[in-house]
Amino acid sequence: MAELIPILGIIMVIMIVITTNKRKLEEKRMAYEERRHAAAPKAPDTSAEKARIADLEDRVRVLERIVTDRGYDLADQIEALRDQRREDARGLGDDSGVALDFAKKEQV
Known part of the structure; x- marks a missing residue:
């Protein structure tokens, strides 16, 4: 049982890193989509x-x-x-x- 504690610690650190990076990537993707829609030429009448x-x-x-x-x-x-x-x-x-x-x- 004592051998599992370091493994669980490593798994928790990996999950924290993955979750943080996933959130940052999603924010970047949303910012990119907003810039792309703002830069798109408006369709004339x-x-x-x-x-x-x-x-x-x-x-x-x-x-x-x-x-x-x-x-x-x-x-x-x-x-x-x-x-x-x-x-x-x-x-x-x-x-x-x-x-x-x-x-x-x-x-x-």
Whole structure:
């Protein structure tokens, strides 16, 4: 029986070390998971992004048509784009851009 006392002491020390290390490893794992979730990029609102992309694509198409097709009145189309931008800016509270005054219309 006296021989078992040192063995039980060694077993207790080993269990204490294992339990302490297990708890520290679990805390490190939880901290890692928190950092990983905090660093993960936030998913954008896809419907709003799709609407914005569609709006920008429409504007690019109009600008391409203005540049390539000389049969249209350039000043009127630019004014229409500016009006569209003002309407968009009202929703954002920001009126960006410079007002242009076209006295002459393009002649074909």
